[in-house]
Amino acid sequence: MSARAGSPPARAELVGTGARAVLRLSGEWRLAGAPPAAEVVVARLARAQVSELAFDTTGLGGWDSSLPSLLLAVRAHCRAHDIELAPAGLPEGVGALLTLAEAVPLQSAPPIDARPRVRPLARLGRRVIDASRASGALFAFVGEVVLALGRLARGRARFRRAEFWLIVQQVGAEALPIVSLVSFLVGLILGYIGDQQLARFGARIYVADLVGLAVVMQIGALVTAIVLAGRTGAAFAAQLGSMQANEEIDALRTLGIDPVEFLVLPRLLALIAMTPLLALYADLMGILGGAFAAAVVGGINPTEYAVQTVQAVGWNHFVQGLISAGVYGAVVAVSGCLRGMQSGRDAAAVGATTTSAVVTAILHIVIAAAVLTVLFDAVGL
């Protein structure tokens, strides 16, 4: 409530010193009217060294929380310094509010400043311990997923087939527009830069080799995986996190249904199946993007570009891309589901879970890409 226009401002005057003083409160005590701060009034009281304090509120107009909060501080000061209070002059209702505010003693939690400071070495140690625990949780989860896959292979895993097909649609068909756009643009950028560099050597046509090999072997799968990490992995984490918060996962457990089988397996299988298909599509879009750049900037005939691409890209390159995509799909699904299952039970925790799922997925995709590149080289693919 704002102070009324033209009303006298809030004032607190200490009248008299020595044995007895009177705190004269006058004017309109409203939060919007910038009333005197409690610490200023208390400091004045401390300087006056009174032993008894009374109140005069004859000039007091309206008041809101600003008045009881000042009086609470004054009362605490008086109690701490053995100053006798005569509350008779206070307006009706203020006394009851003060009693209510003091009904429950202050909690004993230390203020933030008083909490012990953690030394950098101890902080580092804690982070290492936390990281090792997080790794342990990741391996335990992967272990549970592998066991569930084993049960699936033996025909003993239980999940709803209808839900599996719904997830397939969500992660596959519904991701096509964003995968198309991103992979086409990445191909276009590669084509443009490649053309600029190769033109110096009079080897413009080899932009088709550059774009084709890069997209098919790695970039198509990577782009698809990163799009899926942001789109699908985050969605998985948010879905499972919300289910955790609503006790839906507890409800599964208390019915004896394994949440990993019921919730994680369909998501994992859907992503392992759909990511290679999306990556294949991303390859095509990337090559088209490169061809577009080569045609517009380098003036290369699209047919010539296509023939050059077919000559440069072999089946082994496609195999590399497809295997990579399958692995990345599994990484995205496991990251999203792991973080979702680890989620806390409030809205903030679900938000943090979603962020964490995307970060975890992208980090592990990059690690997997590095490992797979070395592996493919080792087996001669």
Next chain:
Amino acid sequence: MSARAQIRLEGLSVGYGGRAVQRDLDLEIRRGDIFVIMGGSGCGKSTLMRAMTGLLAPLAGRILFDGESFWEVLPAARARRIRRHGVMYQGGALWSSMTLEENVALPLQQYTDLGPRQVRELVDYKLALVGLGGCGALYPAEISGGMRKRAGVARAMALDPEVLFFDEPSAGLDPLSARLLDELIVELKHSLGTTMVVVTHDLASIFAIADEAVFLDVERGTMLTTGDPRWLRDHAADARVRAFLRRGVA
């Protein structure tokens, strides 16, 4: 263990991260009774229920169902035992991607060999029992909080459990819906003879449904007493129990 006792807690301590919220719990729950776990907010009522429903391993002690220790058996045996229980959660905890019908049908599809038609008939019957006949095609987001709790009861009863657990059944409900849910719990007890374990601090519910209750104290971190709550309200030796059951009026 007495002849009628179905559930027994022996020296049970429950808590998180090695810190006990409640310790030294010793009590018996008789078959066919409505047993209420009561106490102030944060005293560990729901934590105890999580231990009894298989969601949280106890720190010490034992939980026995029909004389068989719940936590000292292999996970597969515990999973079999769990299927003989039903749990209704505070917010219903219905699976949000499924209709009410699918929620109730899932346990039947998972653990019985019934055909789709029989499952459908059973689901209709369970939903009708809780007053939700004809609502099977609705999703949890499309119904009220009271209806969600009722649907949660229908799902918990899907496999005709021997023990039904209720976590704060009346929380968040208006007085009329809370009373209707209390009446449903009592009716189910009389008609099915199911043992009910109810976690609540709602006094009206406690007096309306409980055959027996245990009071968990937040300060001492253990149980203070067990008995009929109406008797405890007037005669409990501990003043805190009397004060709790009289809303603080001594």
